Amino acid sequence: MKPVLLIDFGSTYTKVTAVDVDAPRLLGTANSYTTVQTDIMNGLADALSKLEKKTGRLDFCERYACSSAAGGLRMLASGLVPELTAEAAKTASLGAGAKVLKTYAFKLTEDDAEEIRAINPDIFLLVGGTDGGNSETIVYNAKILKEIGGDFPVILAGNRNAARECERILSGREVHICENVMPKFGVLNIEPAQREIREVFLNRIVRAKGLTQASELIKGIMMPTPSAVMDAMKLLAEGTQSQKGLGDLVAVDVGGATTDIYSVAEGLPDDPRTSLRGLPEPYIKRTVEGDIGMRYSIRGIIDAAGLERVAQTAGLTPERLSEIVDMFAENTDMLPYDDETLRADEALASWAVRVAVTRHAGRLEEIFGLGGLKLVQTGKNLVNVDKFIVTGGSLIHTEHTRDIASYGFYDEEEPGSLKPKQCDVLVDRSYIIAAMGLLSKNYPDAALTILKEELKTETR
Amino acid sequence: MEKKTLVIGVIGADVHAVGNQILYHAFTDAGFNVINLGVMVSQEEFINAAIETNADAILVSSLYGQGELDCRGLREKCDEAGLEGILLYVGGNIVIGKQPFDEVEKRFLAMGFDRAFPPGTPPEVDIEDLRKDLHIEE
Ligand code: B12
Numbered sequence: 001m002k003p004v005l006l007i008d009f010g011s012t013y014t015k016v017t018a019v020d021v022d023a024p025r026l027l028g029t030a031n032s033y034t035t036v037q038t039d040i041m042n043g044l045a046d047a048l049s050k051l052e053k054k055t056g057r058l059d060f061c062e063r064y065a066c067s068s069a070a071g072g073l074r075m076l077a078s079g080l081v082p083e084l085t086a087e088a089a090k091t092a093s094l095g096a097g098a099k100v101l102k103t104y105a106f107k108l109t110e111d112d113a114e115e116i117r118a119i120n121p122d123i124f125l126l127v128g129g130t131d132g133g134n135s136e137t138i139v140y141n142a143k144i145l146k147e148i149g150g151d152f153p154v155i156l157a158g159n160r161n162a163a164r165e166c167e168r169i170l171s172g173r174e175v176h177i178c179e180n181v182m183p184k185f186g187v188l189n190i191e192p193a194q195r196e197i198r199e200v201f202l203n204r205i206v207r208a209k210g211l212t213q214a215s216e217l218i219k220g221i222m223m224p225t226p227s228a229v230m231d232a233m234k235l236l237a238e239g240t241q242s243q244k245g246l247g248d249l250v251a252v253d254v255g256g257a258t259t260d261i262y263s264v265a266e267g268l269p270d271d272p273r274t275s276l277r278g279l280p281e282p283y284i285k286r287t288v289e290g291d292i293g294m295r296y297s298i299r300g301i302i303d304a305a306g307l308e309r310v311a312q313t314a315g316l317t318p319e320r321l322s323e324i325v326d327m328f329a330e331n332t333d334m335l336p337y338d339d340e341t342l343r344a345d346e347a348l349a350s351w352a353v354r355v356a357v358t359r360h361a362g363r364l365e366e367i368f369g370l371g372g373l374k375l376v377q378t379g380k381n382l383v384n385v386d387k388f389i390v391t392g393g394s395l396i397h398t399e400h401t402r403d404i405a406s407y408g409f410y411d412e413e414e415p416g417s418l419k420p421k422q423c424d425v426l427v428d429r430s431y432i433i434a435a436m437g438l439l440s441k442n443y444p445d446a447a448l449t450i451l452k453e454e455l456k457t458e459t460r
Numbered sequence: 461m462e463k464k465t466l467v468i469g470v471i472g473a474d475v476h477a478v479g480n481q482i483l484y485h486a487f488t489d490a491g492f493n494v495i496n497l498g499v500m501v502s503q504e505e506f507i508n509a510a511i512e513t514n515a516d517a518i519l520v521s522s523l524y525g526q527g528e529l530d531c532r533g534l535r536e537k538c539d540e541a542g543l544e545g546i547l548l549y550v551g552g553n554i555v556i557g558k559q560p561f562d563e564v565e566k567r568f569l570a571m572g573f574d575r576a577f578p579p580g581t582p583p584e585v586d587i588e589d590l591r592k593d594l595h596i597e598e
Contacts, residue, residue, distance in 0.1 A: 081508045132493070133465070133513035185495045185513050275500055367473055367500075374473065374500065 003027060003058045004443070006435035007044060007065040008225055009034055009211065011072070014043040016051050017435035018058055024446035026454055028055040029430055036069045040211055064438040067211055068225040073097060073201055076121040078104035079181075080128035080137050085158065087279050088181040089127045092157070092190035094286045096197035097227030098123070107137055108144040117148050122205050123197060124152055126166065129159030131183045142166040146173070153200055157181045157193040176200060188280045198223060226286060228437030229253065230262060233389065234284055235440045236451050237264035243448050250360075250382055250420055251389035251433075252408060254352050256332060257296040259289045261360035262389075267380025267418075274364070274375040281380045287360045292352045294345070294394045295332040298325055305351040314347035316340060321347075342398075349394045350407040357408035362418045377418070383410055385420040389455065391428035401427050402458040426455040464516040464594050467509045469497030470552075472530035476523035479552060483519070486583035492590070503534050507541045516594055517547035519586070527554035528567065535572025547593055551577035551586065 002022040008015040014034045018027040030051035035043035052058060075098040079086030086105040093100045101119055104112055116124070124145065128138035138158040145154060146169050153174035156166050163177045176199075179192040206222050229251070239245030248265035263285050269276065291300030302310060302325060311321040324344040328334055336342040362379025390396065390405050398404065402425045410421040432454055440447040466487055470480050477499050484496045495513050497505055506518050518538070522530060531550060538546055550573050555564050561578040568576035575589055590596070 081511050084508055084512050128512075130513045133515075134511060135514070182512065185509050275498070277505075374475065376500070 003060050004439065005048075005058075005060040005063040006438045007047075007063065008228075008434050009036070009040060009044075009065060009067040009069040010225065011068055011070075014040075014047050014069075015431065015435075016044070016047045017432050018051055018055055018060070019435075019439060019446065019450060021439070021443045021446040024443075024449040026430060026432060026450055027058065029432065029435075030054065034069050040069070062442075064222075064441070065211075066223050066225045066228040066434055066438055067206075068099075069211070072099040072226075073197075073205060073224045074119070074122045075100050075125060075197075076102055076104070076116060076119060076123075077125040078108060078127070078141055079158075080134055081105060084279065085127050085129065085182050088188055088190060089125050089157070089193075091188070091279075091282060091285070092181050092193045093125055093197065094226075094288055095190060095230065095282060095284065096194040096201075097224030097230065097286075098197060100288070104141075108141050113144050113148050116145070117150060120150050121152050123200055124154045125193065125197070126154050126156050127158035127181050127193075129162065129180075130185050131160045131180050133159055133185075135159045135162035135165070138162050139165055139169065142169040146170055153204060155193060155196050155200065157196070174200075174204075186280065188282065190282060198227065223438070225434050226260060226288075228434040229260075229391075230284055230286060230437065231440050232433045232437035232447070232451065233262050233264050235436070235444055235448055236389070236455075237387075240444045240448055243445060245448070246387050246452075248382075248385045249387035249389055250357065250385050250408070250423075251391065252353055252357065252395070252405070253392040254349055254356075254394050255293055255392055257290075257293040259292040259352050259356040261287050261289075261356050263360060263380060263382055263385070265380060265382060265385050267362060267382060269364075269375070269377045269381055270383065271375060274377050276378075277376050278378045281362070285360070285380065287356075289356045289359060292356050294348060294352065295328055295334075298329050298348060301348050301352050301355065304355045310347050310351050313350055314343045316344060316347075320344075345394060346398060346400055346404055349398075350404045353395075353404060354407040357419055358414075358417050363416050364418055365416060379418070381418045382420050383418050386423050387426060388420060388423040389426045389428065389433075391431065391433050396427055396429050396431060401425060405458075425458045427458060428454070429456050430454050463491060463493040464590075464596065465493040465495065465513050466517050466519055466590070467495045467497065467506055467513065467515045468519045468521070469501035469506060470499040470521045470523065471501055471503070471506070472522065472524075472526050473500055474522055474524045474526070474530075475499045476521075476552075479523065480521055483521070483583060483586075486587065487590075490587045503530075503537055506534070507537055507543065510538075510543055510546060511541060515546065517549065517590065519549045519551070521552040522550065522554050523552040525553060525556040527552065531568070531571060531573070538572075547590075548573045549575050549577065549586065549589075551581055553579045 006017040013031040015031040032047035077089035082105040090103040251262040253260040311318040336345040436447040
């Protein structure tokens with residue numbers, strides 16, 4: 001036996017997962033409260049002792065960790081045109097596992113500057129202009145950042161012709177120059193910026209977030225939790241050299257404050273005559289809906305879906321649903337305790353999935369013009385994806401996971417929304433996805449075997 | 461000398477793709493940096509591309525007869541977006557049917573285009589005008 005420990009320092013819970021990488025299997029999981037205010041190691045020690053009560057003593061030969069503690073990796077980004085480089089900056093940051101608090105476009109204003117100072121992000125991603133293109137805005141924004149003060153690092157990933165000038169303007173601050181997120185018009189190049197974000201996270205953020213003690217104990221990898229989830233999803237879709245993956249997939253994680261959607265798929269149109277609009281889409285994409293969550297953002301679900309519709313799904317009167325929503329919003333630790341609150345919770349989860357997957361998925365528009373019908377696609381076509389992965393507390397502790405997940409499927413009533421049509425639903429009942437993402441760095445085969453074993457399929 | 465950047469595309473719901481390809485190659489061969497947006501391009505897409513790439517000119521094609529409608533307001537939107545003074549050309553079959561071109565030209569110049577080209581203008585003509593307007597010496 002070769003036991004490996006995977007740790008997820010979450011905002012509320014520290015979760016530990018023990019696996020055997022020799023004969024790949026899950027040995028056990030446990031969790032305890034995250035203790036970032038005092039010493040992060042206390043919560044970890046507590047979780048470990050709970051784990052070992054279940055598994056017996058384990059001599060871990062390796063330990064890996066991810067973290068979303070202390071607010072996660074808090075980022076701000078700025079670009080030039082909202083639909084182009086600003087969007088590319090946001091996509092890059094989300095894909096690196098960050099929590100993107102805001103994305104700015106065009107020149108930063110005085111109000112923006114004040115806001116940035118107040119937010120004091122962990123990293124600022126400054127982009128704008130294609131290579132050889134506009135440099136005025138990125139240079140202007142560098143000057144604004146210079147004036148803002150603070151010591152947050154800036155990652156420069158805009159017009160390469162302006163990079164050195166921006167670096168000079170920002171001298172005295174930690175600056176990292178990398179390739180442009182949009183080197184040519186319409187070409188997305190986000191991996192270099194993402195590598196840089198992970199690097200800065202490792203070298204700097206881990207320290208700043210009180211995770212240093214942990215990093216001494218932990219060998220190697222530390223990454224933001226969403227980044228670990230993405231790695232796991234990529235592995236599950238693509239497989240390894242010796243094991244086949246499951247192919248294209250969509251994953252949803254409905255949390256208390258946000259809902260994260262991941263897709264691993266090229267997402268190209270079915271009909272080659274369809275014209276594509278907008279920014280090219282990354283093969284692995286993460287979107288985060290900050291207004292959709294089961295407790296802190298519960299009202300956002302109602303705002304987006306409508307009280308009537310959610311009430312209908314729950315089989316409750318709008319008045320009763322409204323009361324329950326208020327109660328959950330005020331008591332963010334509260335779990336459903338009777339039939340009505342359970343029905344409300346599940347209906348809210350269903351609509352959270354629906355809204356978030358709809359926003360993540362692409363759209364197909366039919367334009368009738370001179371000479372007939374034209375098809376135009378924006379975003380990713382996920383219609384042919386047939387694996388739907390579900391994780392997150394509100395969805396993995398119910399028996400109705402498949403029904404809830406199906407709200408994220410293609411709907412005949414809304415044919416323009418390119419959501420998956422026919423899917424197996426795979427449920428992360430033992431909550432191990434992030435852990436397997438961590439494990440996949442050095443033990444991809446073990447991680448994939450365990451993922452396949454532990455994700456329980458709810459068939460069509 | 462640094463290459464001048466042109467944004468080209470076919471405006472509106474127009475799908476005539478052949479002329480656009482020819483222009484792309486002709487302008488590229490003539491030494492321009494060409495951002496080709498292809499067919500079915502909205503005013504906003506022309507403008508966004510020109511902003512990010514710091515373009516020197518936008519060349520709009522319209523072949524299917526709806527040019528007048530599709531091009532209306534483009535100059536004002538460019539001004540609005542900070543592209544004041546950017547060179548704007550239009551060409552193709554920019555109006556419906558056969559109309560005296562000097563009148564057509566007048567209408568497009570009034571809309572804020574710097575030049576409008578009659579049907580069948582060979583690329584050499586456009587290239588010469590571009591060199592003149594962008595002050596490119598050979
Ligand atoms: C092929 C063709 C089609 C094909 C297009 C296939 C494709 N994807 O490319 C199809 C069958 C789809 C088609 C459809 C239609 N077409 Co059609 N089509 C033609 C045709 C026969 C050839 C076009 C072509 O490729 N020419 C060759 C290229 C090289 O020339 P060009 O496009 O004119 O471009 C050159 C110059 O104009 C110039 N130029 C172009 N843009 C610009 C811009 C600037 C700034 C400058 C300086 C120069 C410049 O440089 C280019 C290169 O030399 C023309 C007739 C003709 N002979 O021109 C009709 C024609 C353009 N179509 C016409 C029409 C009406 C239509 C339809 C509305 C018909 C219908 N009712 O269904 C639809 C519209 C579809 C749509 N939404 O766009 C009319 C337009 C009439 C008008 N403007 O008043 C034409 C002129 C035929 C006619 N005489 O009636 N069409």
